[in-house]
Amino acid sequence: MLLPVMPPVSPMLAKPVTVIPPGASYEPKWDGFRALVFRDGDDVEFGSRNERPMTRYFPELVRAAKAELPPRCVVDGEIVLPAEKGLDFEALQLRLHPAASRVRLLAEHTPARFIAFDLLALGDANLMDRPFSERRAALAGALGSGPSFHVTRTTTDPELGAQWLQTFEGAGLDGVIAKKLDGPYLPGKREMVKVKHHRDADCVAIGYRIHKSGEGVGSILLGLYRADGELQMVGGAASFSV
Numbered sequence: 001m002l003l004p005v006m007p008p009v010s011p012m013l014a015k016p017v018t019v020i021p022p023g024a025s026y027e028p029k030w031d032g033f034r035a036l037v038f039r040d041g042d043d044v045e046f047g048s049r050n051e052r053p054m055t056r057y058f059p060e061l062v063r064a065a066k067a068e069l070p071p072r073c074v075v076d077g078e079i080v081l082p083a084e085k086g087l088d089f090e091a092l093q094l095r096l097h098p099a100a101s102r103v104r105l106l107a108e109h110t111p112a113r114f115i116a117f118d119l120l121a122l123g124d125a126n127l128m129d130r131p132f133s134e135r136r137a138a139l140a141g142a143l144g145s146g147p148s149f150h151v152t153r154t155t156t157d158p159e160l161g162a163q164w165l166q167t168f169e170g171a172g173l174d175g176v177i178a179k180k181l182d183g184p185y186l187p188g189k190r191e192m193v194k195v196k197h198h199r200d201a202d203c204v205a206i207g208y209r210i211h212k213s214g215e216g217v218g219s220i221l222l223g224l225y226r227a228d229g230e231l232q233m234v235g236g237a238a239s240f241s242v
Contacts, residue, residue, distance in 0.1 A: 001043040004126040008051035014192035026161030029175035032080035060107040064148035076118035117152040128185040216242040
């Protein structure tokens with residue numbers, strides 16, 4: 001593989017805010033696995049948010065990338081798993097299985113999709129220093145309409161962005177992302193903003209992990225008691241300060 005942007009690459013991140021900012025490009029926040037896909041002919045690699053390889057877990061997307069993506073490109077997006085009532089993140093988590101036979105079975109019965117929302121490289125061109133408005137236009141022109149790879153919808157209307165925040169709640173879209181139209185792609189930097197749905201709940205901390213730096217708590221697993229008294233894991237919390 002020889003591309004103008006080579007793996008691993010840390011994706012550009014978002015910082016949380018409570019109000020949708022004006023003067024930006026807005027898009028739904030998809031509930032899946034953040035991933036960068038690198039394609040150079042028949043060579044295809046998927047990298048996670050933490051720069052870890054994910055290629056082996058999604059063989060159906062590797063095949064689809066060869067059929068649906070430009071011959072040489074680097075695309076930022078989200079791996080999602082469509083279900084009857086929206087996106088199924090719990091089923092998507094099951095795709096990260098160590099056994100190759102299980103991976104093949106899950107790829108057949110619960111095929112994933114890729115929602116593209118940024119283009120880092122196309123052909124011999126590195127696009128990361130170009131404004132997002134140009135990268136977005138190049139992305140829309142380079143990718144087709146699926147069936148496995150799709151380009152996310154965007155708008156520059158903040159009122160429509162606020163409408164998406166309410167309309168798609170519960171369907172696997174857990175917020176809205178806002179990006180600077182003139183902003184470059186800055187790996188690992190929190191240059192985007194995200195507005196998410198907020199809920200309050202008294203949870204039980206059922207497990208924790210020390211931050212990779214060795215200082216403070218990195219993440220906590222959260223649980224709630226069901227009506228029958230059993231403790232049910234409901235998710236996690238992270239991004240704590242030391």
